[in-house]
Amino acid sequence: MGNSIYRFLCGLCAPSSQEHGLRGAHTAVAALGRDVLNFEATSQVPDGLSRHVVSSKKAQANWYKKLLVAWKKARPPPKTPEEAACFVVQTLKNHQKADVEGFLVFYGLPHPNAAPSAPAAPPPPKPQGAKxxxxxxxxxxxxxxxxxxxxxxxxxADPRGSGSVPREVQKAAAERAKARTAKDYQKADALQKIIVDAGYRPVPNARGEEVxxxxxxxxxxxxxxxxxxxxxxxxxxxxxxxxxxxxxxxxxxxxxxxxxxxxxxxxxxxxxxxxxxxxxxxxxxxxxxxxxxxxxxxxxxxxxxxxxxxxxxxxxxxxxxxxxxxxxxx
The missing domain is CATH 2.40.50.90 (OB fold (Dihydrolipoamide Acetyltransferase, E2P))
Known part of the structure; x- marks a missing residue:
């Protein structure tokens, strides 16, 4: 079973993935497509999604069932973040607003109902006086x-954030990851306290991956x-x-x-x-x-x-x- 799943995931990067609309798609759209197709093989929803939505894992699995059916029917599948956002909202239109919005945030997709606006001028690289x-x-x-x-x-991992992470924090973070993989949550919580007390914390990034x-x-x-x-x-x-x-x-x-x-x-x-x-x-x-x-x-x-x-x-x-x-x- 493990080898078949591995071959399936590798296949997403192969030429055959073009029929699913993943080749040439925006990074966020490709991530959505891979997760939807991975659900077909594993029946698993992505780790980290629960931090962005309010419904249970069982409800999340139901979303991916609907998205999988809709993805296969789409001609063509979404390629841009805007198309993917509309695809998600349309497919999950009868679900809670907070869940749909959290789902979009998890994949870094824009809200399709957001009023269009001219791109805001970015602030200067570093204003005068800023340290x-x-x-x-x-x-x-x-x-x-x-x-x-x-x-x-x-x-x-950011140049400003890296600085000098204390050795004990690095060690605690690595051991906590192993403890969570082993489902030793008591040990993971104890290590979490060491990390937090030192001014750090495992935090999900925009993709939902813990850093x-x-x-x-x-x-x-x-x-x-x-x-x-x-x-x-x-x-x-x-x-x-x-x-x-x-x-x-x-x-x-x-x-x-x-x-x-x-x-x-x-x-x-x-x-x-x-x-x-x-x-x-x-x-x-x-x-x-x-x-x-x-x-x-x-x-x-x-x-x-x-x-x-x-x-x-x-x-x-x-x-x-x-x-x-x-x-x-x-």
């Missing part, structure tokens, strides 16, 4: 602690969002989460604050996150630390439109709220 740049792994929902702070992970990530705490430069216990604190956190969840970010780091967080500008698909938070009215311009006039302009736009926290007649500044709390505690 370094981070390219993050997809952001986990639990990584957003409030409206102006995110915990991100950078693949240790070792190094943790960075990011404080969004130039804005200050309401604290969780303040009015609009929850809304600010949700607004930031909606902008970054499941996305890989580009972070330009300028400084480090007294809490050890990297202070930086965050971009997602060319969108400047601080700009969006200010325009939506879920953050203040933090003038004590950042005098950029564009931040003041975006805050004024939200204030004029009474968006977000500006719907309140006298919203309290978060730095004043924190000062009152400290004085009260004292």
């Amino acid at each position: 370094f740049e981070l390219q993050t792994l997809p952001v986990d929902p639990k990584a957003v602690s409030d409206g102006d702070t995110i915990n991100v992970y950078v693949d240790t 070792l990530g190094k943790k960075y705490r990011i404080r969004l430069r130039g804005i200050d969002a309401p604290e969780s216990a303040m009015p609009y604190g929850k809304e600010a956190k949700e607004a930031l989460l909606k902008l970054v969840q499941g996305k890989s970010l580009k972070v330009f780091v300028y400084d480090e604050d007294r809490y050890g967080r990297c202070v930086g500008d965050i971009y997602c698909d060319g969108v400047f996150i601080q700009e969006q938070m200010l325009k939506k009215g879920f953050a203040w311009h933090y003038t004590a630390y950042d005098q950029r006039p564009e931040l003041a302009k975006w805050e004024k736009q939200a204030q004029t439109g009474r968006k977000g926290l500006w719907a309140s007649s006298k919203p309290q500044k978060p730095w004043e709220w924190r000062k009152e709390k400290r004085n009260g505690a004292a």
Whole structure:
């Protein structure tokens, strides 16, 4: 059985794969095609998919059954990410929206209902004053602690993330992988703690493959969002989460604050996150630390439109709220 599966998978790279529409297809589309055809031989769904969807493995197997039938009927099969996304949405149209969207994220496929827009101008390679740049792994929902702070992970294979991974972390990561393969989850959990305590974590990349990530705490430069216990604190956190969840970010780091967080500008698909938070009215311009006039302009736009926290007649500044709390505690 093992040899037949091996020959089958190797066949996907052979000329016969052309009839399945894999030859010449985009990387994401080829990955989808291989997984769909592999399901026919193994009845197994890809590892890592469960991190992106809410339904069970049994439900996932049902999706691949439907996708397999539809793939074989397609004339021709999808070749571009856009075609593949439409193919997935049409085939799984009666399933939960969260599952379909998570499935698309797992394969790196665009959402076909997303409004078309002109390609955003990418930020400069490294703006003046920035000390370094981070390219993050997809952001986990639990990584957003409030409206102006995110915990991100950078693949240790990345030049910035690699640095000097401690020997004990490298060893623990390797042993954890072996323990998980052997289904010794108790040992794997113990090794996971060693990795996490050192500031690292096994994290799924955009393809759902687990890689070792190094943790960075990011404080969004130039804005200050309401604290969780303040009015609009929850809304600010949700607004930031909606902008970054499941996305890989580009972070330009300028400084480090007294809490050890990297202070930086965050971009997602060319969108400047601080700009969006200010325009939506879920953050203040933090003038004590950042005098950029564009931040003041975006805050004024939200204030004029009474968006977000500006719907309140006298919203309290978060730095004043924190000062009152400290004085009260004292």
